[in-house]
Amino acid sequence: MNGDAMTAITATDARKGLFGLIQQVNQDHTAVEVVSKHGNAVIMSKEDYDAITETAYLLRNAANAERLLESIERARRGEFEKHGLLDA
Incomplete structure (x- = not known):
């Protein structure tokens, strides 16, 4: 993973673009923070x-x-x- 600042998106946007998000984190090796009123999470490649x-x-x-x-x-x-x- 690189040292760039983590991108943050809403849970709604993450849900709408989940497959593209999975592809992005695997290609770019950048984690994405998913922001939700129920708590935040991070999506990254395995x-x-x-x-x-x-x-x-x-x-x-x-x-x-x-x-x-x-x-x-x-x-x-x-x-x-x-x-x-x-x-x-």
Whole structure:
């Protein structure tokens, strides 16, 4: 997902254009906030949702979080290691 501000639409508009909305969030990888008097919700692609929940899971463990953050910092400095893929 990108870092742009989230678009907000009414529940009525979301209902009217649901299939187009599903296509939009999958193509653009942008979440859409659905605003309703019964509470707001967010529509996002399953792929983006899975990525967010996996990241949250990995960051719950302090050791994992430290390793991931160190890896990100090394990558930013251009310190990469090339590895082959493992056969499943």
